[in-house]
Amino acid sequence: MxxxxxxxxxxxxxxxxxxxxxxxxxxxTVRLSLSGWDVNFPELDYIGWDNYARAITDGRFWDSMGTLYLMVLFCVVFEYLLGFALALMLWKDVRAGRFFRVLFIVPMCVTPVVMAVVWRTIFHETLGPLNDVLSWFGIPGVPWLSKSGPAFAAVVIIDVWQWTSFMFILLLAGLMSLPREPYEAAQIDGAGPIRTFVHVTFPLMAPITLGALIIRLIESSKLMETIYALTSGGPGSSTETTSYLLYIRGLREFQIGYTASLSIIYLAIMIIALTVFARSLSRLMIGRQGPVRV
Amino acid sequence: MHPRTVLAAGVLGTVGVALTMPAFAETDYVAKYGIKEDHPGICSYASTDAKDYTGHEITILTHAVPVMGEPVALHSKQFEELTGGTVNVVHAPFGELYQKVMIPFQTGQHVYDIVYGGSYWIGDWAPHLAAVPQKYLDTDEMKDITPAYQGVASWNGERLQYTFDGDRNYFKYILPPFEDADNQAKFKAEYGRDLAIPTTWEEYAEVATFFSGWDWDGDGELEYGSTEIVKRDDVAFANFITRVASYAKNPNVTGGFWFDLETMTPQVNNPGFVKGLEMWMDALRYMPPGGINFGIGDEIFSWGGGESLMSVTWDDAFIQAMQPDSPIRNKIRVGTQYGPSMGSHKVWNRVSGQWDEFETPSVAPYVTWGWGAGVSRYSEEQEMAFDWFCFFSNYANTNHDLLIGRFGVNPFRTSHMDPDYWEQEAGWDRAVAVSFTDMLRGMDTSTNRVFDLRVPGVNQFYTAMMAGVAKAMAGEMTAQAALDEVAEEWTRIADRIGVDAIREAYKNVVALEDNVSLDQVQ
Incomplete structure (x- = not known):
């Protein structure tokens, strides 16, 4: 006792x-979301659910949510595929493996906004090196930042470049911690590399994969600095994500109360979406053992 | 008086002069600080040197280096040397300034003694700024400020911002291609008229199209017709306003460009605005590749580097293009024969609901926001802060800073409109200096100017406006549909903030637009 x-x-x-x-x-934040605090009225008054009612009809907010989900989907899928491929390549002893492991981690260590500025130069339509390289292969210049589709792709490319290394680290750590016995059994059974991957490596990696995916989904959904420095949400509204819109509403327009309500809605949606996603994916990858706790 | 008393007084006087003179003679401000001359007055180097702020400290929030950040840092260091006081300078990117100022203001914290930002934020900042004391308003430096920029710094009849910069958006171009005989012949063959400096947006479009996509300066690179700032959430709103002003600011209509002051109906979707936006959408075809994503830095680099023939933005690009290492130095001119920017033969009249016809183009120059700054009402060192401002914008410092493009200090005094200054001090060709000062005077004497919205919540109005404009520019919506959406949003914003509050604040802007005093605005 x-x-x-x-x-x-x-x-x-x-x-x-x-x-x-x-x-x-x-x-x-919840309390703020129930107030009308803005640039002209910096008071923590009580206006009930007005901000939430306004958010329901704020088309720009919901559009930004759609853009965000699409962007996150592309980013995380590519990061997972590339990260897993790189981890598999460096899992076994390869020459200069330690060098490559460090090299692949470098992008993750760079400040996103700095990289966005560098990438902005790379994507420059007339002066940037990327279009120059494409022209060597007869590919005409891509309007990277001036057309909706390429601008969306540019944001995804930067995110994939920067965060694949995170996926790589987690998956490599997972691979290195796998038990030897299943592989010895597979070898005795005469399984080739593909069958070993499909029936041994992939299932064994499922829990760590799920964890890595969810961490990246959470992180990617906060995508903001790259967009701030690269496209400012444009052209048009093609790259305006929810985080960027919250920045505009909160810190540019100073609609503090309303932005708090948007944040709460965004948080609720993210929690629900990620829970559903985690449960579905764990059933798909691990079976009916319930979701993996991250 | 006894002779001995006179003698003693004489001796003491002589000794006194002898003791004090070397002190003044030793401080050669011109040599020490690299200024041309120290203009006498309370803001001068000598007067500042006489002040003692030892043990006192002020903190200034300003823009990142170099634009405005560099001159603030430079003169703060000088101020410290002269007065013994401490000046802390905090730099922030433009996008951060508003929030960094508003958060302490709203929470009643004393963080900064002096705050820098867009002068058009005055509607939001006004309750938190200390009025400029009369002794500073009486200085030569202050009296020399043009009426337009005195107005920009004022709110409800009080001078709240300390003026040290004057910005404007105007037309600028590279001259030699217009004078080239081959170009003139080709242009005439294609358009059936002589190649001339454009005076309307329609002529601008023709000239820009003609000069777009080929190497007209023989440098082996493709050139284009026009560079403008179009990037969303940059300062593209300034270019948009310059574009629409020609069609929507009617010299025959008073009582509001942005809103009809009487009904507070937003005008942002009237046919004048729509026409201006449609012309801007069309302009993308004669801008350099990627032009839709050009911010102000890109514009300065592109036009200043000779990539495009024409541009319509701030002084910064022009001053930068006149730096000694610029490829287009002394080859550029500004303004048209009718004014600082493009005009229009037809302008929307919101009262009659029809287009008014003008035989000579009606020009509506946009006195775009410049840097604005003020002393916080909550500062405990207001005297030192105002003395710092007084020193920062004295004649010697301003005349020094005006010549450095990257500093972002642009003409704002009547004395800046003297072509001799630019010819002698900056080494410009006479023709360029005359062209520039003619434009400055044209801007100052125009009675059909457009000013920023400058009401509380201006950022909400502007970001809503530019979100719609960006959709139209990207081809997501038509100009009319995009601006209708903006007008609806503006109505909602005005309702939220309070229509009466917006109307009261907007009267300050209408007074500037209509060239009348505030009490004459109904």
Missing amino acids: LDSRYKHIFLLPALLALVAIIIFPLIY
Whole structure:
């Protein structure tokens, strides 16, 4: 009994810190979302659900959500495929393997906004090197940042370039921790590399894959700095994601209360979507054992 | 008086002069600080040197280096040396300035003594800025500021911003291709008229189209007709306003360009605005590749580098193009025979609901926002802060800063309209100096100017406007549909903020647009 009391006393500071760091800002955001705080009225008044009602009819918000989901889908799928391929390549002993492992991690260490500025130069239609390289193969110049489709692709390319390494690290760590026994059994059974991958590696990697995918989905859905520096959400509204719109509404227009309500809606949708996604994917990849806890 | 008293006084006086003179003589501000001359007055180097702010400290929030950030840092260091005070300079990108200022203002925290930003934010900042004291308004430097920029710095009859910059959007072009006989012959053959400096957007489009997509300066690269700022959420709103002003600012109509002051109906989707946007959408075909994503840096680089023939933006690109290492130095001119920018033979009249015809093009120059800054009402060092401003924008410093394109300090005083200054101090050709100062005067004397919206929540109005414009420019919507959407959003914004509050604030803008005093605006 005494031990239990001590345990709780010792846990209290950590718990209070947790409340202060996570719970309080969340509760404060909810409270803000029920106020009309904006540039002209910086007060924490109470306006009920007005902001939420307005958000329901805010077409720009829902459009940005659609753009975000599409962008995240492309980013994460490509990052997973490339990251897994790279991890498989460097899983076994290869020459200069350690060098390549470090090299593949470099993009992740660079500040996104800095890279966006560099990529902006690379994508420049007349002065950028990318169109020059394409022209060597007879491919006409691509209007990377001035047409909706290519601009969308440009954002995806940068994100894939930067975050494939994250997927690579997680998947490589997963591969290196796999038990040897199933592979020895597969070898005894005479399984070739493809069958071994399909029936041994892939299923064994399912939990770590699921974790990696969900972490990247969460991270990608906050895509903002690249868009800020590269396209400002344009051309038109083709690259305007929810995070970027929240930045505009909150910090450019200073509609603090309304932006808080958008954030809460966005958070709720993300939690629901990710829960459904995790459950579906875990059933698909692992069977009916329930979702993997990340 | 006793002779001994006179003698003693004489001796003391002589000793006093002897003791003090070397101190003044030793401080050669011209040599030490690289200025041309120290204009006497309370803002001068000598007067600032006489002030003692030892133990005092102010913090300034300004833009990133170099535009405005560099001159602020430079003169702050000088101010510290002269007064013994401490000046902390915090730099932030333009997109961050608004929030960095508004958050402490709204939460009542004293963080910055001096804040920099767009002068058009005055509607939001006004409650938090200290009025400029009369002693500074009485200086030669202040009295020399043109009426337009005095108006830009004022709110409800009070001077709240300390003026040190004057911005405007105007037409600029590279001259030699217009004078080339081959070009003139080809243009005449193609369009059936002489090649001339355009005076309307329709002529601008023809000339720009003609000069687009071929190497007209023989440098081995393709050139284009026009470079403008189109990138969403950059400062493209300025180009949009310049474009639509020609069709929507009617010299025969008073009482509001942005709203009808009486009914507070947004005008952003009237036929004048729609026509201006349609012309801008068409302009993409004669801009350099990727032009739709050009921000202000791209524009300065593109036009200043000779990639396009014409441009319509700020002074910065022009001043930068006149730097000694520029490939087009002294080959450029500004303005048309009718004014600083393109005009139109027909302008929408929102009162009659018809287009008014003009025999000579009606020009509506846009006095676009310039840098604005003020002293925080919550500052505990207001005297030092105003003295810093006084020093920052004294004649010596301004005349020095005006000549450095990257500083972003542009003409705002009547004395800046003297071509001799630009010819002698900047080394410009006489023709360029005359062209430039004629444009400045044209902007200053125009009675049909457009100013920024400058009301509380201006960023909401502008981002809504540019979101619609961006959709039209990207071909997602027609100009009419996009601007209808903007007008609906503007109505909602005005309702949220309060139509009466917007109307009261907008009267300040209408006073500037209609060239009348605030109390004359109904």
